[in-house]
Amino acid sequence: MSERIREKLAILADAAKYDVSCASSGSKRKNDNKGLGNTGNGICHTYTSDGRCVSLLKILLTNFCIYDCAYCVTRKSNDIQRTAFTVKEVVDLTISFYRRNYIEGLFLSSGIFKNADYTMERLVRVAKELRLEHKFNGYIHLKTIPGASDELMKEAGLYADRLSVNIEIPTESGLKLLAPDKDRKDMIQPMNFIKQEIIQNKNEIKLFKKAPLFVPAGQSSQMIIGATKETDQDIMYTANSLYKNFNLKRVYYSGYVPVSHDSRLPSFDSAVPMLRENRLYQADWLMRFYGFHVKELLNTETPHLDLDIDPKLSWALRNPNQFPIDINKADLQMILRIPGIGVQSAQKIVSARRFQRLNWENLKKLGVALNRAKYFITCNSTEFERRNLSSMQIKQYILASSSSKYLKSNVAQLQLF
Amino acid sequence: MISSPFDPMTILIYDGTWYGLLSCIFDVYEYKLKKISVTTKELFQPDAFSKTHEVFTSPANAERVLKGLSKKLSPTGMASIYSCHLSELPEMASVIIRYARLLFSSGISEKAYGNPDVLKIAQVAKKVGRERHRMKAFxxxxxxxxxxxxxxxxxxxxxxxxxxxxxxxxxxxxxxxxxxxxxxxxxxxxxxxxxxxxxxxxxxxxxxxxxxxxxxxxxxxxxxxxxxxxxxxxxxxxxxxxxxxxxxxxxxxxxxxxxx
Known part of the structure; x- marks a missing residue:
């Protein structure tokens, strides 16, 4: 029996690993029924050899699938070994791993067998059994199957901490090309439904404290990057609309890992666009935590993010009229826009300057990356950048003074599209 | 307390425990000690020029010190000194005692990172916190x-x-x-x-x-x-x-x- 489980686990973990979401935070499920587990800020229990965190048991319920999406390793036409877990097997694995402190919980997704409802019903059954029969209070992330009924979606929300629907391809035309059987509408509809239910649940909790939790860690989504010829602008505008319209907690960007010889896709030996992925995450952070509007970062003049410098620096170089900024006077919103200053340093600057005017030395101690910031600020010092440098010159100086961890290995990737 | 070059150095010898360390702080005030250094029983090596003072661990005294510290420190600040004690780094006992004296006598803020002892406490507490988190994971x-x-x-x-x-x-x-x-x-x-x-x-x-x-x-x-x-x-x-x-x-x- 053990050998069979081992084989299934290998196949179904292999198939699930391209989903990059690993968050186990954002939920506050307490262990107040003397059961097993709780959730909090999330813990990464280990890291794979590619450096990604492992916090959840991330598996597919099955890799049988009726769809034939070109970018997906479990597509119908792919000649691979197919298998499926039973509900009981998933429950047992989750509990046993959790008790040994291997994981924070379960991330369950699935290929689609028979139809959406049939698949979704089984996913919900796993979560239900964990919660009700095993008093499991750890983290559960369920993938919602596009096209599943509202009733099932609602039931899923009662047991899961997070639900996610993957938008898969950033543009509708890209989706039509690579996954002709899938419809964007089927992905948007459940997002909207979950959003409404979450809002309703929040109101209920205000009225009755004991109202049952509904998806306390919110919903997320994922896009595959570099499988079709979309621009960074397409990607980030889609992400922006997901954040705005459906209150998503996270959008994940997953660089396409070649899994097929399909002529519609990048060739089988092309590199994973890791640097591009990194820049997209930086832009995503700028939107969510730094007060940037997506249009400031990407627009018809600059449809792609620079690969050699980060998007904040690139914005600053395009807008030299905004600088230099006086560190001792500017408000937080403006300080956040200075290259080389993160959210933490910005907040420290704002609280520290109440006691003393800050100079270069102070800024360095607070953790500011002066090699970038020095071209854009003045502080309590007679020394500052007096030369009238052009944006191009500043960029050259900064590039010369730093070394990117990506550029060495991925130069070839820069010219892909 | 201002020490002068003529004050004799007193070596405090304690049992290495948390309450022992807090009792040291109590004794510094009780016996009006000025120049001190601190060591545990195991590490103590007698020398000819210093007085020694053996600290008896007293839970009652320790609690009084904790109560006093809690008036000067935020809950995070309190947790930080305990973490520093758990770091078991040999120099931390002296740093904690100096830090306590600073808090009691000068009313310095736990966020005045310009002071080397204040900075040290924050840095060591952060290191210990990091490993605490790692243990939850590993x-x-x-x-x-x-x-x-x-x-x-x-x-x-x-x-x-x-x-x-x-x-x-x-x-x-x-x-x-x-x-x-x-x-x-x-x-x-x-x-x-x-x-x-x-x-x-x-x-x-x-x-x-x-x-x-x-x-x-x-x-x-x-x-x-x-x-x-x-x-x-x-x-x-x-x-x-x-x-x-x-x-x-x-x-x-x-x-x-x-x-x-």
Whole structure:
């Protein structure tokens, strides 16, 4: 029996690993029924050899699938070994791993067998059994199957901490090309439904404290990057609309890992666009935590993010009229826009300057990356950048003074599209 | 308290415990000591020029010091000095005593990082906090035949006291024992309360030669986990430097997935 489980686990973990979401935070499920587990800020229990965190048991319920999406390793036409877990097997694995402190919980997704409802019903059954029969209070992330009924979606929300629907391809035309059987509408509809239910649940909790939790860690989504010829602008505008319209907690960007010889896709030996992925995450952070509007970062003049410098620096170089900024006077919103200053340093600057005017030395101690910031600020010092440098010159100086961890290995990737 | 070059140096000798250290602070004020250094009984080496003062650990005195400190410090600040004590770094006892004197006499803020002792406390507390978090992640339980989930650890700092409540809340319905083999003590949870225990090992505790102490299917789950770990990695994204930064080699010994 053990050998069979081992084989299934290998196949179904292999198939699930391209989903990059690993968050186990954002939920506050307490262990107040003397059961097993709780959730909090999330813990990464280990890291794979590619450096990604492992916090959840991330598996597919099955890799049988009726769809034939070109970018997906479990597509119908792919000649691979197919298998499926039973509900009981998933429950047992989750509990046993959790008790040994291997994981924070379960991330369950699935290929689609028979139809959406049939698949979704089984996913919900796993979560239900964990919660009700095993008093499991750890983290559960369920993938919602596009096209599943509202009733099932609602039931899923009662047991899961997070639900996610993957938008898969950033543009509708890209989706039509690579996954002709899938419809964007089927992905948007459940997002909207979950959003409404979450809002309703929040109101209920205000009225009755004991109202049952509904998806306390919110919903997320994922896009595959570099499988079709979309621009960074397409990607980030889609992400922006997901954040705005459906209150998503996270959008994940997953660089396409070649899994097929399909002529519609990048060739089988092309590199994973890791640097591009990194820049997209930086832009995503700028939107969510730094007060940037997506249009400031990407627009018809600059449809792609620079690969050699980060998007904040690139914005600053395009807008030299905004600088230099006086560190001792500017408000937080403006300080956040200075290259080389993160959210933490910005907040420290704002609280520290109440006691003393800050100079270069102070800024360095607070953790500011002066090699970038020095071209854009003045502080309590007679020394500052007096030369009238052009944006191009500043960029050259900064590039010369730093070394990117990506550029060495991925130069070839820069010219892909 | 201002010391002058003519004040004799007093060496405080204490038992190395938290209450012992707090009793030192109490005695500094009780005996109006000015220039001091501090050491534990084990490390004490007599010298001809200093007076010695043996500190008797008094819970009552220690509690009074804690009460006094809590008026000067935020709850985080209080936690920080306890973490610094648990770091077991030899210089921290003196730093903590100097820090307490600073707080009591000058009313300095715990955020005045310009002061070297204030900065040191914050830095060491952060290091200890980091390892505390790592232990929450890296502990691996193995199920024994007595139905106890057993884990061994060897943290750089003595962080076990800082993680007990986390494990008690999370694993409320299973008996567990976390044992620090480096410091030879552990914490056992019996489904109701936790208690500190010491085990008497006939042989090396990390590798019980008698594999029969573990439950029948324990090895099977370990194999499943190792197998899972291997299969979630994406080879075309391999990044060893990043992996090592997150999982430093010194922790591998106790990580199931890192065993061959």
């Amino acid at each position: 502990i691996r339980f193995r199920l024994t035949q007595d139905d106890i989930y057993y884990a061994t650890i060897e943290p750089d700092f003595n962080v076990l006291p800082l993680i007990v409540s986390h494990f008690k809340n999370r694993y409320a319905d299973q008996k567990w024992l976390i044992y620090d083999t480096k410091r030879s003590y552990g914490v056992y949870y019996d489904l109701h309360t936790t208690e500190e225990i010491q085990l008497d090992f006939a042989e090396n505790p990390e590798k019980p030669t008698d594999t029969n102490i573990f439950a029948e299917n324990e090895e099977q789950y370990q194999t499943l986990w190792k197998n899972y770990f291997k299969h979630v990695s994406i080879d075309s994204r391999k990044n060893t430097a990043l992996h090592l930064r997150h999982v430093p080699k010194r922790y591998w010994k106790h990580l199931t997935e890192k065993q061959v």
